[in-house]
Amino acid sequence: MKKQSLGALALAVAAACACATDSAGNPLFADKFTADPAVLVDKGRVYLYTGHDEARPKPQDKDFVLNEWLVYSTCDMKNWTAHGTALRYDVFKWSGGSAWASDITKVGNKYYFYATVHDNSTNAKGIGVAVADSPTGPFRDAIGKALITNDMTMETDIAWDDIDPGIFIDDDGTPWLFWGNQTLKFVKLKKNMIAMDGDIQTTSLPHYTEAPYVHKRNGIYYLSYSREFPEHTVYATAKKVTGPWHYRGKIMDQNKKTPTIHQAFAEFNGKSYIFYHNADLPTGDEFRRSVAVEEFKYNADGTIPFIPQTTEGPAANPTAACKK
Template identity: 40%
Template sequence: MKACLFLFLSVLAAPALAGEAISGRFNADPSPHVFNGKVYLYATDDASNSGTYWDSTSWRLYTSDDLKTWRDDGSFLDVSVFKWARPDAKAWAPEAAFRNGKYYFYAPVGGDKIGVAVADKPAGPYRDARSDALIDKARDANAGDEPIDPQVLIDDDGQAYLTFGTRVPKIVRLSTDMTSLAGPIENLVIKDFPADDPKKKYGEAPFLHKRNGLYYFSFSTGWPGQIVYATSKTPMGPYTYRGVIFDYLKISTNHQAIITFKGKTYFFYHDNLLPGGGDHKRSIAVEELHYNADGAIRQIVAK
């Protein structure tokens, strides 16, 4: 009985306050989703990398009913589920989506491909939904230098969009099966970057969400980078630069996600928050996000 109690307590993190790590285990690249009234947070597992590179080979899952207390549900998927992946493939920033009664997991592997796995439950077990990659740099026109950082928006009309990529943001429509493309990969155009700030440009971490009929495209400006955003009245753009959401961090990467949960909007990110942390040993945290009356996002200042 004592052993079982210890195991149960070990997977529950202390309540995470704003700006504090959700777990005592290193994790990064948050992909939070509300499924069945509960938050499922899919993440890169920095605790299992070498500490000198982002070379973990599995993804980790955390769950919460209130965004304060988090349960570590462990390593639920490894790159080996994709038999077509290279032997040295790494598990980088993930994404998930729900449709057709199934859960879909979008996984960048090896830096040049994005796979998609499918499951009947949010925590899996997941299986490869295809026999090859959904996005393949060597196969697909305009896949870009690095088809990584996938993110999915399912619009109100049912059309799903996948954004991804570094240095030049990409966007493509997904078929209703969520495992195939429904059109060509296009560049997502961002206009009106500040002319007096050459650092304001797209780097990585694309994230698309919709509020009151307006599409918000947030992203990191580079390495290191700020999280900034642009808006459009159509999902494919073009988008107009609007401003900064989150400032530079002391680590080399900045990666965000935004969800609405129980009537409030939340901003997830990673930072150096635990002892021994740094560029390759990051920790996920969450802050509430607010909008002004005109729809502009207020800049978040980390606690």
């Protein structure tokens, strides 16, 4: 009860106060370590959800320490508002911790948040679903148990192969969930967004590691992911969401101070953006990462160019929401 009360108090405080954070470039936020970006564009704003790296500098901590997801928003891609904690892992009462990578989507007037956490029932990573009436929360557990558990997939013998959910809704309204470490897995969801509609499938990609993210543009399906370890970001394309996927090449180089990199794409106010993390804050390291963003332009044939990491980040791109 004490843990739940503290979590509820933290959410209440976050909801009561949103603080402005001006960002002159990358990394976006200097006051906290953030990782594994998830992005939602809604009503003229970009909402950015990140894990919160709370590990102390090495050698004090030698693993990830993540208990919550933070949420920020912007109407111009330059000035960000910090809304505090979107939710903690203990929103899922069946979870024992590990607020790892997530993704989010909006269906109707509801916001569905797909989250990697530790599933106590299998003593392994699993994927839960939380739902809210606002992009900043409060979020609540949508089904009272994990949507994806480790015993559903037997392709590997590791306890962290069911991580990194990526939610994609096709043009016909059909939702698809992609996830997985070492093996890429995907399943069609029912339109209620909280139940599977068919069997879990797998697909083969060159040197696939983790962080699958699917988006669609001009009739082309794009599947980006982290390749090898240390990781760099690559992508494949297809004519159908189920593949077959054709490998296209590297999007972004590996980081220097952390072996992971995790991407999300967004179209906002007529421009294209990729979010990712590095470890470029002064005391950053493998477990103390920082989210950044770059603007890019697709090539004429629809391919994605190689995108360098910059300290400048994108130029301002204000929407009408900035005037409200």
